[in-house]
Amino acid sequence: MPNKLATTASLAALLAAAAFAAPASAQSLFAFQSPQTQAAPQPQAAGSEVAQDDATVSESDTSLPSRLQRQVVNYPTREAPGTIIVDTPHTFLYLVLGDGKAMRYGIGVGREGFTWSGVKNVVRKAEWPDWYPPSEMIKRQPYLPRMVAGGPGNPLGARAMYIGGTEYRIHGTNDPSSIGKFMSSGCIRLLNTDVEDLYSRVHVGAKVIVLPMTDNPTREADAPAPTQVASYAPAPESRASRAWNGLRPSGLY
Secondary structure, X not given: OHHHHHHHHHHHXXXXXXXXXXXXXXXXXXXXXXXXXXXXXXXXXXXXXXXXXXXXXXXXXXXXXXXXXXXXXXXXXXXXXXXXXXXXXXXEEEEEEEOOEEEEEEXXXXXXXXXXXXXXXXXXXXXXXXXXXXXXXXXXXXXXXXXXXXXXXXXXXXXXXXXXXXOOEEEOOOOHHHOOOEEEOOOEXXXXXXXXXXXXXXXXXXXXXXXOOOOOOOOOOOOOOOOOOOOOOOOXXXXXXXXXXXXXXXXXX
């Protein structure tokens, strides 16, 4: 009996010594014997969240040329801070900051026959808005849905600011490649990251000045914009235009 006890005690001592001396990977072999001593699950690394955030932030920097990226620029004007000035011919939107400065955003504007100009106001704001194609658009493109719920696939993007007295909006887009181009039906579009920034700075009631295609804002930044909105009539469509309409309806809102 004493020999058995001695043997058992020696074996226990050897196992204990091995547990202390073994590397972490070997220690895990003994973990099942005492569930209370198992290591708690490690929290998920923050790297994936950071990567997602970086991807969202970098949207404004991906394929846009530097001139279309959001930036503060010199912009002398008599308009009050908070005024939106849409430079249609150069595909820029300026938010007047005051002291001769403005925040400039690259935008997409109306294609030929769908540009307009005038002085209006923001009458409503919406986050991830639903899209209801106007009746005029449905007549041109009867295959369009009558309503698209707000979300990443919605042509209005993350935010929309509705321009009073018109069916036009300043909004985001699900087609970033359209920024800097003339391809909409009159709406003014920005990257989602840019429209979120603009949305946070603009209040309902803000003045919106849309410059006509004949204007030269770099030479006449303070010239008053026309108060009448140009007629809204569809332009004749070529075969190529009809093919484009069928392939990319979200590019025409």
